[in-house]
């Protein structure tokens with residue numbers, strides 16, 4: 001029986017191993033840490049948001065735009081659910097976000113491991129792979145202690161995000177040693193760090209809003225619940241645009257964010273709306289005028305930014321005051337000076353250049369017999385189940401090694 005070695009026992013590696021074993025290969029999984037699926041156990045705050053019903057190519061990012069579709073078309077949302085159902089898992093869905101019914105990430109990991117045990121896969125922990133070589137018609141995978149011969153090798157070592165879970169970037173070195181290019185990895189799904197502004201005074205506030213991020217090339221926008229921090233801004237919208245900020249900063253391009261705390265209103269019409277609100281609510285000071293819209297700390301920070309004393313009566317404000325306050329509310333500027341680092345990142349943007357990988361099989365175009373799966377590739381998804389979907393889809397496809 002043909003041998004397959006899967007390097008990396010994370011989400012993508014475990015899915016690839018099940019797929020390879022079901023396709024008929026004799027499978028060995030080599031995981032460098034002592035725990036399989038260590039990162040998987042941390043996903044979704046321990047509940048594992050394993051997929052999302054809302055699907056669009058725009059949720060996945062890659063230098064080669066169409067590349068992720070190769071795997072995603074073969075393993076769309078329902079196929080991923082069918083796969084996990086075949087392992088005995090059932091689901092809980094909230095607004096399209098899919099979790100295991102138990103709301104425990106360990107259920108997902110354990111379902112994969114049970115299947116591997118039943119399929120007779122050889123699963124090893126504490127086995128860090130240090131080299132991959134060609135050996136006649138076969139490939140040779142080396143760890144510090146021993147080596148494994150195989151017809152197929154699936155590289156699923158993850159990226160550099162959350163290295164405490166084992167993904168320390170060593171997969172890139174293995175890929176590079178075989179001639180693969182690596183697009184410089186940067187952290188993604190991380191908070192944004194900004195030059196200090198009065199917004200820092202609203203630290204701890206959560207508020208609805210939109211971020212428009214200018215990375216020197218394009219505007220990237222994301223809306224949702226913002227989380228104001230002492231160092232900048234966090235929350236899902238900040239996470240969604242962070243990959244662009246990290247990339248631009250790593251290339252020396254300046255990054256600016258413009259935050260709207262009233263995204264439902266057009267900033268150009270806001271001065272009139274504010275004037276009308278002030279007329280409708282006589283006898284109030286500016287803090288009271290804003291109190292129906294924002295938490296107190298945020299109102300204070302916005303007024304400070306606009307240069308308006310908090311407790312002066314909001315009577316007959318001048319156009320300049322209305323303009324300044326509208327600007328603070330709906331176009332609060334932040335100079336972005338950094339992002340969270342890899343230790344805080346949920347995913348890596350960048351990785352093995354997909355131009356050297358066949359999207360229909362995940363096989364290397366330059367080193368036949370070598371396949372890739374998961375985050376090690378230059379593919380990252382938005383927050384919301386898309387990174388795990390990519391891990392499953394690319395792993396299931398790689399495991400087939402070109403077979404139907």
Ligand SMILES: Cc1cc2nc3c(=O)[nH]c(=O)nc-3n(C[C@H](O)[C@H](O)[C@H](O)COP(=O)(O)OP(=O)(O)OC[C@H]3O[C@@H](n4cnc5c(N)ncnc54)[C@H](O)[C@@H]3O)c2cc1C
Nearest residue numbers: 008010011012032043044049129158166374375385387388
């Ligand atoms: C805190 C957190 C929460 C997240 N929550 C979600 C979520 O809810 N939904 C979602 O879609 N995504 C989530 N993600 C992202 C998602 O977990 C990852 O994108 C996904 O797990 C990547 O899977 P992978 O198998 O490619 O890589 P990894 O999970 O990183 O696995 C790679 C494995 O390879 C091993 N390895 C590395 N080098 C070697 C080597 N040389 N030899 C042997 N083994 C090696 C590593 O130890 C590791 O176990 C989250 C990420 C984090 C950090």
